[in-house]
Amino acid sequence: MAKTKSVFVCQNCGTDSPKWVGKCNACGQWNTFVEELVHKSPSKSGIVHDFFDTSASKPIYINEVPVSDLPRINTSNIELDRVLGGGMVPGSMILVGGEPGIGKSTLVLQMALRIGTQKVLYVSGEESPQQIKLRADRIHKGNENCLVVSETSLEKIMGHIKSVKPDLLVIDSIQTLSSESIESLPGSVSQIRECTGAILRVAKETNLPVVLIGHINKEGNLAGPKVLEHMVDVVLQFEGDRNHMYRILRSIKNRFGSTAEIGIFEMLGDGLREVANPSELLLSYHHDNLSGVAISAAIEGMRPFLIETQALVSTAAYGTPQRSATGFDLRRLNMLLAVLEKRAGFKLAVKDVFLNIAGGIKVNDPSIDLAVVSAILSSNIDIPLTQKICMAGEVGLSGEIRPVTRIEQRIGEAAKLGFEQIIIPKFTKGPHLAKYDIQITQVSKLEEAFKLLFA
Numbered sequence: 001m002a003k004t005k006s007v008f009v010c011q012n013c014g015t016d017s018p019k020w021v022g023k024c025n026a027c028g029q030w031n032t033f034v035e036e037l038v039h040k041s042p043s044k045s046g047i048v049h050d051f052f053d054t055s056a057s058k059p060i061y062i063n064e065v066p067v068s069d070l071p072r073i074n075t076s077n078i079e080l081d082r083v084l085g086g087g088m089v090p091g092s093m094i095l096v097g098g099e100p101g102i103g104k105s106t107l108v109l110q111m112a113l114r115i116g117t118q119k120v121l122y123v124s125g126e127e128s129p130q131q132i133k134l135r136a137d138r139i140h141k142g143n144e145n146c147l148v149v150s151e152t153s154l155e156k157i158m159g160h161i162k163s164v165k166p167d168l169l170v171i172d173s174i175q176t177l178s179s180e181s182i183e184s185l186p187g188s189v190s191q192i193r194e195c196t197g198a199i200l201r202v203a204k205e206t207n208l209p210v211v212l213i214g215h216i217n218k219e220g221n222l223a224g225p226k227v228l229e230h231m232v233d234v235v236l237q238f239e240g241d242r243n244h245m246y247r248i249l250r251s252i253k254n255r256f257g258s259t260a261e262i263g264i265f266e267m268l269g270d271g272l273r274e275v276a277n278p279s280e281l282l283l284s285y286h287h288d289n290l291s292g293v294a295i296s297a298a299i300e301g302m303r304p305f306l307i308e309t310q311a312l313v314s315t316a317a318y319g320t321p322q323r324s325a326t327g328f329d330l331r332r333l334n335m336l337l338a339v340l341e342k343r344a345g346f347k348l349a350v351k352d353v354f355l356n357i358a359g360g361i362k363v364n365d366p367s368i369d370l371a372v373v374s375a376i377l378s379s380n381i382d383i384p385l386t387q388k389i390c391m392a393g394e395v396g397l398s399g400e401i402r403p404v405t406r407i408e409q410r411i412g413e414a415a416k417l418g419f420e421q422i423i424i425p426k427f428t429k430g431p432h433l434a435k436y437d438i439q440i441t442q443v444s445k446l447e448e449a450f451k452l453l454f455a
């Protein structure tokens with residue numbers, strides 16, 4: 001019998017140590033070491049073993065590597081395909097992470113049921129087949145070739161893969177799996193590493209695409225070791241505000257495509273709906289004469305959309321004014337307030353400022369700065385902006401409006417949605433600004449924009 005011993009393994013990066021240490025030397029995290037039992041016999045040690053096995057591979061010159069377009073499996077989900085870079089690559093391993101209850105199982109089951117004639121094996125370690133069936137009835141999309149099994153043992157799952165021979169494997173979730181050859185608990189670094197490694201080998205050998213669902217920890221990172229993210233080909237993060245219906249699928253890593261794309265979904269009573277035109281969701285058209293609202297032409301991923309920024313400025317009740325931002329970086333808000341104070345002379349130091357990006361989504365595009373300051377000012381002086389105007393521009397420290405990327409796409413989107421005027425930075429390059437059916441006004445300084453908006 002193989003001897004067992006115990007080691008302490010960092011739950012963040014997978015480094016092991018013979019005794020407990022408070023801080024991991026490799027990744028610098030504190031209190032991440034957990035005792036795990038391991039078999040001493042090195043033959044069971046999974047992936048490390050493969051690195052020394054060179055019998056099958058032979059180095060070839062890079063110019064002689066045969067090139068073929070990667071075949072892609074269409075997932076019948078436009079948004080998911082977009083994020084994957086045009087569909088799933090056979091033999092690839094895709095990790096989908098996200099907070100509990102955000103809709104990971106729904107997204108993946110919906111894909112499994114829609115993918116057409118492909119045979120899908122859906123392994124759930126969290127739900128019984130009855131529960132999965134209930135969910136499937138809810139999203140009522142049928143795929144007769146979808147098999148479900150409730151199982152957490154890696155060895156039994158391997159057996160199922162062998163007998164079912166699926167075209168697509170789904171594991172919900174990787175943290176629930178355990179292998180008999182490892183003695184530590186499911187969800188520990190050694191278990192995750194072993195199970196992922198074993199599935200990865202099957203995926204690469206048989207060209208089987210695999211979708212893994214992963215939990216995230218309290219810091220918002222994918223739970224388990226970083227090695228998990230290194231092992232898989234694609235890491236997708238499903239995010240959104242649980243109190244809102246919109247969900248965003250972002251790609252954090254993609255070996256077969258760009259990570260700039262995002263997919264947008266809406267959670268409905270009967271599953272996730274793909275949102276082809278995000279602007280329609282993020283704009284509400286019925287708040288004429290409300291102050292503190294400004295519309296921005298933003299770009300997230302590769303797509304332009306119009307988004308509402310809302311601000312509320314009120315007299316500070318306590319000594320220290322409050323600043324709060326939802327969907328926007330708080331430090332950036334503080335910077336914009338300082339710019340407003342210095343360059344436009346508004347006394348905001350004694351005011352509470354609350355900022356909200358409508359729809360519960362988080363925008364990283366700096367071009368919404370101009371809308372943010374306009375909304376704040378509009379609320380401060382209680383003068384509404386006309387709802388037929390939108391804007392795009394980054395605000396610099398000296399109050400200058402800086403150029404933003406892909407301005408033509410933004411203008412096009414604003415024109416398409418029926419806006420009458422768009423305010424853009426002055427020094428924007430782009431020879432064809434005249435061809436749009438919308439009035440384009442270029443400004444170089446905050447003051448100019450304010451004169452236009454509040455004159």
Ligand code: TYD
Nearest residue numbers: 100101102103104105106138268269270271
């Ligand atoms: P779920 O996919 O179970 O989340 P996860 O696997 O990420 O933990 O989905 C959770 C939520 O989605 C649940 O609270 C109910 C909601 N939901 C809907 O609103 N509509 C639906 O059709 C389904 C299936 C779920």
Ligand code: MG
Nearest residue numbers: 104105126172
């Ligand atoms: Mg789930």
